[in-house]
Amino acid sequence: MILKKVLFLSLTCMLLAACQSSQKEEQKTSIRIGISLYRGDDTFINNIRSVLEEKAKEYERERGIKVTLDIQDAKGSQNTQNNQVERFISLGCDVLCINPVDRMDASVMIDRAMAAKVPVVFFNRQPVEEDMNRWDQLYYIGVDAKETAVLQGQMVVELYKKQPGAVDLNGDGVISYVLLEGESSHQDSLIRTEWSIQTLKDGGVPIEKIAGGIANWERSQASAMMEQWLDAYGDTIELVVSNNDDMALGAIDALDREGIQGVNVIGIDGTTPGIEALKSGKLLGTVSANKELYASAIMELAASCAMKGELPREYPLTDGTYYWTPQEILIHELED
Numbered sequence: 001m002i003l004k005k006v007l008f009l010s011l012t013c014m015l016l017a018a019c020q021s022s023q024k025e026e027q028k029t030s031i032r033i034g035i036s037l038y039r040g041d042d043t044f045i046n047n048i049r050s051v052l053e054e055k056a057k058e059y060e061r062e063r064g065i066k067v068t069l070d071i072q073d074a075k076g077s078q079n080t081q082n083n084q085v086e087r088f089i090s091l092g093c094d095v096l097c098i099n100p101v102d103r104m105d106a107s108v109m110i111d112r113a114m115a116a117k118v119p120v121v122f123f124n125r126q127p128v129e130e131d132m133n134r135w136d137q138l139y140y141i142g143v144d145a146k147e148t149a150v151l152q153g154q155m156v157v158e159l160y161k162k163q164p165g166a167v168d169l170n171g172d173g174v175i176s177y178v179l180l181e182g183e184s185s186h187q188d189s190l191i192r193t194e195w196s197i198q199t200l201k202d203g204g205v206p207i208e209k210i211a212g213g214i215a216n217w218e219r220s221q222a223s224a225m226m227e228q229w230l231d232a233y234g235d236t237i238e239l240v241v242s243n244n245d246d247m248a249l250g251a252i253d254a255l256d257r258e259g260i261q262g263v264n265v266i267g268i269d270g271t272t273p274g275i276e277a278l279k280s281g282k283l284l285g286t287v288s289a290n291k292e293l294y295a296s297a298i299m300e301l302a303a304s305c306a307m308k309g310e311l312p313r314e315y316p317l318t319d320g321t322y323y324w325t326p327q328e329i330l331i332h333e334l335e336d
């Protein structure tokens with residue numbers, strides 16, 4: 001019985017010590033963070049990257065701890081990303097922040113990190129639960145896809161209630177929409193598509209889908225797709241629902257080329273170009289993730305793992321693993 005108790009106690013102590021400093025260990029004065037981006041040319045990821053760089057400088061200034069960010073672009077190749085992880089570990093990185101190329105294939109990176117005892121903060125592309133559950137030093141930061149989608153749908157529901165004519169452009173009692181979807185393997189695409197359309201239906205907006213397709217989050221792909229739809233369906237399109245701002249901007253590019261005005265386009269992310277289009281009235285609305293909190297959470301969580309300190313309380317983790325970044329609706333105010 002006594003033996004059991006002692007065993008239990010020591011196990012508890014070991015668990016509590018995870019990510020916390022052992023008394024004897026010297027406080028570190030510098031930390032090195034290895035960051036791998038699935039694609040360096042992704043607009044949303046670039047926005048997060050810039051804020052993260054600012055947050056690292058802020059952390060350095062405020063805490064007097066030197067922070068080195070080693071940021072690498074995996075250029076859409078999981079193999080390249082696996083090699084980057086290998087290199088980060090050999091360079092002695094204290095923690096890794098990974099935006100996985102293939103979220104279903106994070107196991108090789110996790111194996112390496114676990115073997116070297118280097119914690120990992122994943123972000124934006126969520127590894128499968130089975131992988132996340134392999135080690136208590138794996139974290140994930142992102143936005144809740146269903147919440148995003150419901151907010152996106154709500155923005156049109158509210159507008160339709162207030163000004164039905166602003167949504168039902170031809171006044172035939174039906175809102176004809178096209179849908180631009182992100183990568184099929186991304187956790188956000190399916191959920192965003194499903195729940196934004198469901199929210200429109202639940203909110204009593206009479207919708208009819210004209211066309212939809214996967215444009216892989218990309219502005220140029222969305223622009224080409226929208227051009228085809230405009231050729232085929234012309235001015236019957238009243239609403240463009242897009243899984244992100246970049247594809248929404250692609251649709252706007254096609255509308256601009258055809259000289260068509262007034263079609264409502266809604267996106268997600270609140271990227272810098274997205275917000276510019278919102279201000280000019282080309283984008284009706286977006287659901288903006290709070291980039292400050294998103295990037296601070298990555299920085300603070302990574303730093304506390306690197307420093308083997310307590311996890312930051314301002315960023316509450318669901319199941320001790322997931323931080324869901326707050327988001328808000330940004331809408332271009334239409335004139336009555």
Ligand code: BGC
Pocket residue numbers: 042043044045124125186188217243244245246268269
């Ligand atoms: C964002 C997209 C981005 C993608 C990259 C999504 O959550 O909304 O804009 O391209 O993540 O993984």
